[in-house]
Amino acid sequence: MIVVHHLNNSRSQRVLWLLEELGLEYEIKRYERDPKTMLAPASLRAVHPLGKSPVITDGELTLAESGAIIEYLVERYGASVGKGRLAPAAGTPAYLRYRYWLHYAEGSLMSPLLLKLVFDKIERSPMPFFAKPIARAISGKAKSSFITPQIATHLDYLEGELENNEWFAGKEFSAADVQLSFPIEAAAARGGLNAGRPRLMDFLSRIHARPAYKRAIERGGEYELLS
Known part of the structure; x- marks a missing residue:
C-alpha cells in the first residue's frame, strides 16, 4: 500500500492529486507544521533524514522529492490504468x-x-x-x-x-x-x-x-x- 506522508499546505498535496488521477489506493499519514515557525515537525525525520514533505512509502521503498515521486508513480503504476497513465509515449x-x-x-x-x-x-x-x-x-x-x-x-x-x-x-x-x-x-x-x-x-x-x-x-x- 502506498503511504503519503502528508504535510499540510505543502507540495505533498499534488502527490495526493496524482494518486487520485491514477485511481490508486493509498493511505495518508498526516503531519502539521509548527504554528510559529511553519516548519515541518521533527517526526518527519523518522521517515526521511531531511524531514521534508512529500515523502511516500511503497512497501520497503521510501522516496522523497516531488519529481522523483511523480516519475516513480507514473512509471510504476500508470501503464496499469491505461489511458490514465499521465505520460506521453516514450521517444516522442x-x-x-x-x-x-x-x-x-x-x-x-x-x-x-x-x-x-x-x-x-x-x-x-x-x-x-x-x-x-x-x-x-x-x-x-x-x-x-x-x-x-x-x-x-x-x-x-x-x-x-x-x-x-x-x-x-x-x-x-x-x-x-x-x-x-x-x-x-x-x-x-x-x-x-x-x-x-x-x-x-x-x-x-x-x-x-x-x-x-x-x-x-x-x-x-x-x-x-x-x-
Missing part, C-alpha cells in the same frame, strides 16, 4: 516536453518564488526598530532588482508555452501539469499572476475543476499556500 516530442516540465518546475521556477517568500518574511519579522529600515531596504532591493523580474520572466515564458498547447506537454493532460501546479499556484498566492496572463489563470481554473483535484483536497484537507 511530447515526452521530451513532459520530462522537461517535470524538472523545470522545481529546478527553475520554484527558486525565485521561494526567494520572494523568504524576503517577504524578512520584511515582516520582528526586529529592533533601528534595523527595520535596513532590512527592508535590502529586501526591497533584492526583490526589485532580481526576484520580481525573474518571476515575471518565468511567468511570461509559461504563458507563451500555453499559447499553442492546451497542456504543458501538449494536447493531453499529464503528470507534468500536476508537477507545475504547485509553483503556478504559489505565483498566484504570492503575486505576479493576474489577468495579464489569462492562459495561466485558465490553467489554474481547469486543474481546480478536475474531479481528481477536488477529491485530493477532500482527502488532504484544506489547502492554503504559505505567503
